[in-house]
């Protein structure tokens with residue numbers, strides 16, 4: 001691959017103002033592309049329209065520009081592409097890999113208690129499969145009642161499908177670890193869409209990275225476990241496989257990692273306190289040069 005084709009992205013969700021952890025991640029991506037003459041993309045991951053806010057989108061643009069970053073246009077905003085995510089869902093549905101799940105959180109907790117089914121994944125207890133095998137008639141009846149539902153990926157069917165296609169096991173290349181073997185079952189039957197939203201983080205992120213020709217994914221360590229599912233989606237949908245690098249998460253003086261709730265660490269508040277872009281960059285541990 002020519003270095004000129006190297007494409008990276010910074011993909012924040014506009015559910016709060018950017019903090020120092022975001023700046024660190026954005027700069028690692030930006031500099032990786034710049035020194036190679038590659039492409040740096042900014043993507044607004046606003047698929048969760050209930051939690052995303054226009055002022056946070058504007059805040060992302062303003063903070064990154066203030067720090068001196070430049071990104072290619074147009075900026076992809078996920079909320080403008082629901083039909084594309086729906087088409088990918090339709091494809092997975094036609095492959096027989098999805099099922100509607102009508103469980104509430106409370107149903108799931110009760111079933112876990114009742115059955116003693118307790119495997120935990122990186123995001124908590126795995127879905128115990130209540131709706132995996134309900135009959136077509138039952139599904140139709142629930143939908144006719146207009147009940148809320150999530151669309152889940154049937155992990156075992158996905159693995160069986162890839163085995164039959166001679167595409168299993170799956171690996172990806174990861175900085176610091178070399179080739180990693182995907183273990184998507186460790187996350188269970190993940191949610192790929194909801195009744196009102198045809199797409200979830202896992203679906204939108206893999207589809208967009210493919211569509212935008214992202215070659216290198218540089219993001220926080222907190223998302224490393226999701227790569228197991230993203231690699232599975234790439235195999236099911238015949239997408240290219242980027243190279244992955246998951247960086248350490250920045251922590252504040254109290255040793256806790258920065259989060260959106262820490263107002264004092266937002267770039268906006270540091271700007272308002274009169275810090276310069278170079279001073280803010282230095283706070284991430286990176287050289288401002």
Ligand code: GLU
Nearest residue numbers: 011012013045205219223
């Ligand atoms: N939108 C995600 C976030 O803000 C990042 C997605 C990714 O880098 O894969 O945490």
